[in-house]
Amino acid sequence: MKIILLGNGGHSKVIQEITSALDHEIIGILDSKYSDEFKHNGILYGPFASLNQLLNQEARVIIAIGDNKIRNRLADALEVRPEQYISLVHPTATVSTKARIGRGTVVMPNAVLNAGAWVGEHCIINTGAIVEHDNAVANFVHISPNATLTGNVSIAEGANVGASATIIPGKTIGMWSVIGAGSTVIANIPAYCKAVGSPARIIKKAASVQVLEKTGGDAFDKFKNIPLPATYDRE
């Protein structure tokens, strides 16, 4: 399969290795840092504007950028049809036949996705991360290296779970929230919050969450609408 990578930073390096391990052929690496096109080892390097000519070659695309917001913005901005995105799973990752992985998602070496785990589109399940049974991981999420989502955990869109963090069973991380490296989450975390430590405490909340709390509203209930990922079979 011919693959085009969008982004050429550290995260892209790892994806390039996964792509090679899967015997795909990288035909283009595009990045905003390039203003002109050039070829090196048969790969076209250039700006994102070069995407259309490469897509004419029946290639598939992966957004190889670690920042969840930038992946989200790029996916919105690009005229790439959903079926043109590929999901990549490193050969050493263990993925249950009863797990689902959305388009544009990458599963790094030694990660584990157990039975009933649903992972959405354009997610990163990073090196050695564990996504246990019956997890729901929405689009544009990053589960960092060695993080553990125990059973029945829900991670809403765009959330970022730091390296080696642990989420205990049944808890929810709200949309676009960030969990610090090494933290242990033992309660639901509302949307747009930053939580750190063991047990994790919220150190930063979105203004809207603060207003709800001041007015007696239930912040979590208001923000917990978790967009479940669409079900796409593994490639």
Ligand SMILES: CC(=O)SCCNC(=O)CCNC(=O)[C@H](O)C(C)(C)COP(=O)(O)OP(=O)(O)OC[C@H]1O[C@@H](n2cnc3c(N)ncnc32)[C@H](O)[C@@H]1OP(=O)(O)O
């Ligand atoms: C392959 C890869 O690299 S994948 C990338 C993986 N990346 C990660 O895992 C990074 C995760 N990021 C973190 O843990 C960061 O520290 C964040 C995002 C949680 C916080 O970052 P910032 O908003 O810049 O917070 P800042 O550094 O100002 O710290 C604020 C407070 O939280 C504390 N804090 C920050 N991170 C943590 C943490 N992980 N655990 C415990 N406490 C923490 C700080 O000590 C500080 O406490 P203080 O106010 O008492 O001094």
